[in-house]
Amino acid sequence: MAEPGHREPAGGSAPTLQDVARAAGVSRQTVSNVLHAPERVRPATRERVVEFISRLGYQPNRQAQALARSTSHMIGYHIRPLAPEALTSIQDRFLHALAEAGRAADHHLLLFSAEDESAEIDSVGRLHRGGAADAFVLYDLTADDRRPKALLDMGVPFVAFGRTDAGADTYPWVDVDNVLGTRLAVDHLVNRGHRRIAFLGWPSGRTIGDRRARGWHQAVESHRLASACGVLDARSEDSVQAAIQVTFRLLEHSEPPTAIVTATDTLAVGAMQAAQRWGLEVGRDLAVVGFDDTPTAAALELSSIRQPIELVGQQVVAALLGTDEAGPGHQLLEPQLVIRSSSARPARPRR
Amino acid sequence: MAEPGHREPAGGSAPTLQDVARAAGVSRQTVSNVLHAPERVRPATRERVVEFISRLGYQPNRQAQALARSTSHMIGYHIRPLAPEALTSIQDRFLHALAEAGRAADHHLLLFSAEDESAEIDSVGRLHRGGAADAFVLYDLTADDRRPKALLDMGVPFVAFGRTDAGADTYPWVDVDNVLGTRLAVDHLVNRGHRRIAFLGWPSGRTIGDRRARGWHQAVESHRLASACGVLDARSEDSVQAAIQVTFRLLEHSEPPTAIVTATDTLAVGAMQAAQRWGLEVGRDLAVVGFDDTPTAAALELSSIRQPIELVGQQVVAALLGTDEAGPGHQLLEPQLVIRSSSARPARPRR
DNA sequence: CGCTAGAATTTGAGCGCGCAAATCGCGGCG
């Protein structure tokens, strides 16, 4: 007989509820009760059972629990390949946040991949019907994402990080206020004395990009800045090379901007490079503020808008497991400006 | 009766093997056979069953399968928080690769987090004994990582990405040849005509850093480069700021290097920034080669050593599920040099 | 001292599936 505190080193297979019960001289169900409803069992018995549980190193079998309770305690997540150009570490942070939040609630993450959107939807259906995951997290929603509706139709529980343009009221989501993000950036630059603040974004069509553009627009108007903002509103695909070219075009203008707010850090890097080649020193001659606060931004001393990804993860999991049916399941979180030297110094008039 | 091709829209709960059997007028086991050993069932029956399987949208319950077969088809993975300074997207790429490779073998990933190394080991034990995952992948092994031994002792199957300094022959791993990596970098720079090639790495102590340093050392010797390599071997903590300072020290030397090989892209970014502030143009006056080929490297046109992460993922999964007991379970994969403008031009003599 | 309410504990059934052994059905052969 093993002495107390000594873990059975897996002699053969893992001990079952029955094994513990036998060892403690009680029935299966009593052991189960000790675990799930301790108040139901007499203290003396409880202690004895607890003792044997740890002595045998008993660990409930998740599959059996899942089968019996018909709930897997798994959250499904489709992992996307990261776009080659993206500087983002957001998915990484998000996954970690989800895992952390899940841990607190005794849930784990089930990661899967799929060829494309249809395959992803298929997989979700399969995993859900197969009981592999109870609910799903949707990441990186596009403006016209087909997934929310598809999952809704299949009756699969889910929460999205981000939201579609239309029908966002039909499903639960958590999102970051992108409009506010660029507004924060502009406000900050205005405080630093800038008046000609350009925007460098994606061509419209992508929800997120559009929202970030809108934030700039709103801020520019509320501060009554350069009315000829048409020329300060530049768009480029999300790559450094493209951003460099577009920034050149901004700079060669007769009244060039003294600051640039961009829709992504990638674009910001392009803007910084362009400025440098143009002979301007970033932070002194031209201020730049990026979006996403990627590690690259930190490395290059680029001010950037940081999304509260960790909080998003927590909220998503809370909404997923939430018994709090009260809330509408729609959460708009506030991003934060991280100031670094690319925008730290006050504006100095040029030309 | 539903017409063929029409999916039952989850009227109530998911259909079971029994449901399909009843609908098709056969027994439970026959349906199971159609799925797992089709050759055992007569073509006519088989077709009928297949028909009903898709008509009802039947999907085997993974938990029940797991319970009956006592194998979960899950691979456990501990997700680490990414270090704030790290530019890396490697974990992201790796996770995706694992998910892809797992998909091909009908395995999914089980993500979990833990406070620290001990908690991670505990979790692994718990998850394994609880049947939640069959095997585990260990990521980012340190020189004296305690995990391999711990899992070995617990009898938990696993494969590591990376390896410890000692005892690496006692467990299966897949690793990238870091020594070769820096050697490739030096060879490339020598081809471009460089003779004074510095190394900027971590302070020794970390396995990976030491291996990368060794590669530089070997290459420098085999090419019979600057004998006074002591002064060209610089170390700094893995941050941009620290790297800038250390690079300054390299540059202020009487015979400064014309090229710098670094142990990480983060350090390379520092080197590039330092060069710039020193008035040197990277790619023309000073060549820089990084390590890891992070997105940042691509954005800054930094040449870098790229690890074949996708391949690592495949090999890890293969080793994990591999029936091919033949192999020693040790794989050393070759990294690749990605040439960009930071090192593209031939060396030009300075001073 | 017997009875009973209520607490403590046990038993029975089943979650959906896979394995192994049992049964069924059919053509061929003596």
Add this chain to the structure above:
DNA sequence: CGCCGCGATTTGCGCGCTCAAATTCTAGCG
């Protein structure tokens, strides 16, 4: 024409657990 043998199909059982219902125990009371 009946029996054998083999492929096709079915049945029984258990994986480890939970839920609900049944049973046993305990203590309190008349």
